[in-house]
Amino acid sequence: xxxxxxxxxxxxxxxxxxxxxxxxxxxxxxxxxxxxxxxxxxxxxxxxxxxxxxxxxxxxxxxxxxxxxxxxxxxxxxxxxxxxxxxxxxxxxxxxxxxxxxxxxxxxxxxxxxxxxxxxxxxxxxxxxxxxxxxxxxxxxxxxxxxxxxxxxxxxxxxxxxxxxxxxxxxxxxxxxxxxxxxxxxxxxxxxxxxxxxxxxxxxxxxxxxxxxxxxxxxxxxxxxxxxxxxxxxxxxxxxxxxxxxxxxxxxxxxxxxxxxxxxxxxxxxx
Amino acid sequence: xxxxxxxxxxxxxxxxxxxxxxxxxxxxxxxxxxxxxxxxxxxxxxxxxxxxxxxxxxxxxxxxxxxxxxxxxxxxxxxxxxxxxxxxxxxxxxxxxxxxxxxxxxxxxxxxxxxxxxxxxxxxxxxxxxxxxxxxxxxxxxxxxxxxxxxxxxxxxxxxxxxxxxxxxxxxxxxxxxxxxxxxxxxxxxxxxxxxxxxxxxxxxxxxxxxxxxxxxxxxxxxxxxxxxxxxxxxxxxxxxxxxxxxxxxxxxxxxxxxxxxxxxxxxxxxxxxxxxxxxxxxxxxxxxxxxxxxxxxxxxxxxxxxxxxxxxxxxxxxxxxxxxxxxxxxxxxxxxxxxxxxxxxxxxxxxxxxxxxxxxxxxxxxxxxxxxxxxxxx
Amino acid sequence: xxxxxxxxxxxxxxxxxxxxxxxxxxxxxxxxxxxxxxxxxxxxxxxxxxxxxxxxxxxxxxxxxxxxxxxxxxxxxxxxxxxxxxxxxxxxxxxxxxxxxxxxxxxxxxxxxxxxxxxxxxxxxxxxxxxxxxxxxxxxxxxxxxxxxxxxxxxxxxxxxxxxxxxxxxxxxxxxxxxxxx
Numbered sequence: 004x005x006x007x008x009x010x011x012x013x014x015x016x017x018x019x020x021x022x023x024x025x026x027x028x029x030x031x032x033x034x035x036x037x038x039x040x041x042x043x044x045x046x047x048x049x050x051x052x053x054x055x056x057x058x059x060x061x062x063x064x065x066x067x068x069x070x071x072x073x074x075x076x077x078x079x080x081x082x083x084x085x086x087x088x089x090x091x092x093x094x095x096x097x098x099x100x101x102x103x104x105x106x107x108x109x110x111x112x113x114x115x116x117x118x119x120x121x122x123x124x125x126x127x128x129x130x131x132x133x134x135x136x137x138x139x140x141x142x143x144x145x146x147x148x149x150x151x152x153x154x155x156x157x158x159x160x161x162x163x164x165x166x167x168x169x170x171x172x173x174x175x176x177x178x179x180x181x182x183x184x185x186x187x188x189x190x191x192x193x194x195x196x197x198x199x200x201x202x203x204x205x206x207x208x209x210x211x212x213x214x215x216x217x218x219x220x221x222x223x224x225x226x227x228x229x230x231x232x233x234x235x236x237x238x239x240x241x242x243x244x245x246x247x248x249x250x251x252x253x254x255x256x257x258x259x260x261x262x263x264x265x266x267x268x269x270x271x272x273x274x
Numbered sequence: 275x276x277x278x279x280x281x282x283x284x285x286x287x288x289x290x291x292x293x294x295x296x297x298x299x300x301x302x303x304x305x306x307x308x309x310x311x312x313x314x315x316x317x318x319x320x321x322x323x324x325x326x327x328x329x330x331x332x333x334x335x336x337x338x339x340x341x342x343x344x345x346x347x348x349x350x351x352x353x354x355x356x357x358x359x360x361x362x363x364x365x366x367x368x369x370x371x372x373x374x375x376x377x378x379x380x381x382x383x384x385x386x387x388x389x390x391x392x393x394x395x396x397x398x399x400x401x402x403x404x405x406x407x408x409x410x411x412x413x414x415x416x417x418x419x420x421x422x423x424x425x426x427x428x429x430x431x432x433x434x435x436x437x438x439x440x441x442x443x444x445x446x447x448x449x450x451x452x453x454x455x456x457x458x459x460x461x462x463x464x465x466x467x468x469x470x471x472x473x474x475x476x477x478x479x480x481x482x483x484x485x486x487x488x489x490x491x492x493x494x495x496x497x498x499x500x501x502x503x504x505x506x507x508x509x510x511x512x513x514x515x516x517x518x519x520x521x522x523x524x525x526x527x528x529x530x531x532x533x534x535x536x537x538x539x540x541x542x543x544x545x546x547x548x549x550x551x552x553x554x555x556x557x558x559x560x561x562x563x564x565x566x567x568x569x570x571x572x573x574x575x576x577x578x579x580x581x582x583x584x585x586x587x588x589x590x591x592x593x594x595x596x597x598x599x600x601x602x603x604x605x606x607x608x609x610x611x612x613x614x615x616x617x618x619x620x621x622x623x624x625x626x627x628x629x630x631x632x633x634x635x636x637x638x639x640x641x642x643x644x645x646x647x648x649x650x651x652x653x
Numbered sequence: 654x655x656x657x658x659x660x661x662x663x664x665x666x667x668x669x670x671x672x673x674x675x676x677x678x679x680x681x682x683x684x685x686x687x688x689x690x691x692x693x694x695x696x697x698x699x700x701x702x703x704x705x706x707x708x709x710x711x712x713x714x715x716x717x718x719x720x721x722x723x724x725x726x727x728x729x730x731x732x733x734x735x736x737x738x739x740x741x742x743x744x745x746x747x748x749x750x751x752x753x754x755x756x757x758x759x760x761x762x763x764x765x766x767x768x769x770x771x772x773x774x775x776x777x778x779x780x781x782x783x784x785x786x787x788x789x790x791x792x793x794x795x796x797x798x799x800x801x802x803x804x805x806x807x808x809x810x811x812x813x814x815x816x817x818x819x820x821x822x823x824x825x826x827x828x829x830x831x832x833x834x835x
Binding site: 013016045046047049051061062065066067068069070071072075078079080081082083084085086087089090107108110111264267268270271272274 | 475
């Protein structure tokens with residue numbers, strides 16, 4: 004029997020805005036499955052997003068949804084979580100939204116280790132505005148603002164998250180559809196800041212400028228690039244060149260922010 | 275029982291007023307000369323189960339405030355010039371998404387870093403037009419420590435009642451000086467809480483203006499699931515580009531503040547000896563204190579001077595100013611900027627009286643002597 | 654005409670003169686029910702260098718909240734005296750710490766002096782209460798609030814363990830000046 008996504012989707016809001024071949028729909032379905040796995044009460048779940056194609060997920064899933072301003076999702080989400088720590092808070096967005104204009108909010112949310120799950124769809128490009136390079140566009144690649152090749156070095160989102168203090172960091176790709184929901188579910192269950200980086204594809208604004216003939220080519224690349232963490236341990240540096248580790252990259256236990264603040268409240272009340 | 279009194283700094287009174295109004299969330303970022311508000315609330319909020327967070331930047335602070343408000347908490351941020359400039363993006367968000375919140379701006383000199391420890395009143399037009407797009411504005415300008423308390427309470431009330439951001443603007447002089455304050459007892463000042471939706475969660479539309487032009491706002495984490503966006507949206511909260519819906523929403527959000535009944539509710543002015551005045555000084559915040567001093571001195575000399583002090587800066591008290599313009603020879607506008615509210619006075623007076631101006635941007639307050647000289651010149 | 658009285662406390666940052674100003678404003682407005690406004694220097698100015706705290710006291714509401722021409726000024730250091738002892742009105746008073754202010758500011762005001770900081774250290778026992786000695790002295794010099802009101806405000810401000818020390822500091826400063834005025 005086909006999986007019932009409709010119960011989680013808002014009636015009348017589809018079709019979505021995404022182009023044919025875009026991976027965001029795959030990620031959204033993974034998120035819905037993960038929410039089901041974790042039995043999240045959608046009345047008690049906030050889905051917060053910024054601006055961009057990926058951020059439109061908040062309009063489709065039936066929950067308390069907050070489509071904020073460009074880059075600001077993590078900061079809005081922090082306010083929601085602080086005011087109502089009992090809510091499940093999920094952030095969705097893209098690479099430009101999360102690591103360029105929203106980079107400061109992203110790293111500080113990681114540092115605080117506030118309990119939320121941030122699904123960041125990295126398709127290497129600003130899609131909605133027509134394909135300008137992002138901090139995640141590979142050096143040398145083409146974008147509408149790097150027609151001579153991208154001169155910029157690249158952010159590794161997962162490493163950035165680990166460095167900033169996120170306590171659960173995982174990566175997968177839009178090709179690995181069944182891993183998406185498993186990792187998001189693990190992130191939701193994790194107490195603290197969980198970053199799930201999903202390497203995604205944008206055939207319209209990235210693929211066609213960078214010699215991908217079809218969506219299938221892009222998907223194949225995602226498949227080829229991905230190396231599970233366990234497998235990578237047995238590979239040489241040479242073999243790992245150009246590859247991307249997938250699976251749970253980092254997991255640790257550290258005090259969660261709203262729990263820490265609850266202690267502040269206890270201290271203040273007893274003072 | 276005697277009322278509780280204290281010698282309190284303006285910024286401290288602001289924090290106390292916020293607590294009185296039921297503020298349960300503060301998101302901020304350190305900046306002179308507003309930081310004392312954050313310091314006091316970092317101590318006081320957790321005592322009552324409220325939340326204080328120092329965010330990574332001013333934008334994040336504003337974002338957290340909107341998020342917390344949407345989750346049902348009365349929310350506050352406080353900043354000053356450069357910080358308020360950064361917040362403009364999300365003040366606009368709070369306008370279009372109609373999220374109640376209060377923004378304190380302790381005004382210093384500017385532009386840019388300007389004079390962090392000097393007073394200014396040069397953010398009054400920013401309060402009106404700082405964020406892009408058409409929108410209504412409510413901004414109030416207290417002039418004493420006691421009034422900072424009561425206007426902060428009123429700002430929360432207006433934010434909740436009109437479902438929008440409300441700005442409290444006072445200059446560094448009033449923010450940092452200490453005066454005696456009588457703490458109102460519980461119930462003495464009106465405290466307005468957010469109107470809860472009456473529609474069932476299934477029927478709830480967050481922007482349905484069919485019953486009221488201020489639709490009730492449900493809270494995240496209650497039984498209501500709904501969507502909030504910064505895009506132009508329809509009554510159900512979802513984005514739309516339908517011309518007639520966009521137009522109606524924009525106009526409703528402005529008229530909810532600017533229609534006559536709302537203006538009458540929101541506007542608050544103080545008039546001092548204006549009944550028989552031949553010249554009126556228009557001044558707000560700490561400048562109005564110099565103006566009152568000047569008016570008293572001028573009256574001693576037999577000069578019929580008066581003071582018009584807008585406590586609500588926005589919406590601008592245009593009806594009353596238009597009346598006064600017909601009565602007096604001149605409205606002397608005095609403010610610590612180079613002519614911002616002056617533009618409004620001129621717009622409304624339409625040349626029916628003279629509108630001489632005194633402005634200062636040197637970090638020093640406008641003193642009574644300057645005002646006395648200007649009034650005499652105007653007559 | 655209602656009486657408006659302006660007092661300026663000046664010295665080095667960290668000497669507690671802002672606190673002295675606040676206590677005087679509390680004595681006037683909380684203890685005696687008059688009107689008072691206290692303001693102070695802020696920013697880098699308030700850390701090291703010369704720092705000031707101003708109090709305006711009046712029988713009626715205080716409109717203009719900044720000092721205009723001060724009736725009385727305290728200067729604990731030479732720098733403060735050079736910077737802030739101007740603008741004392743004709744017939745006003747200036748109190749100096751005689752150990753630290755060697756070049757006396759000149760003007761149409763009366764100058765009084767005694768070694769304020771040394772008095773705190775040697776007669777009261779702790780240099781840290783020099784600000785309270787100075788406060789007692791300024792109240793004695795100006796009579797802007799009653800002796801008891803000032804003491805009450807001081808005692809309301811300080812931690813219990815330091816009540817006696819501050820009480821002694823206050824009355825020592827007060828008596829020193831009353832002796833000078835004899």
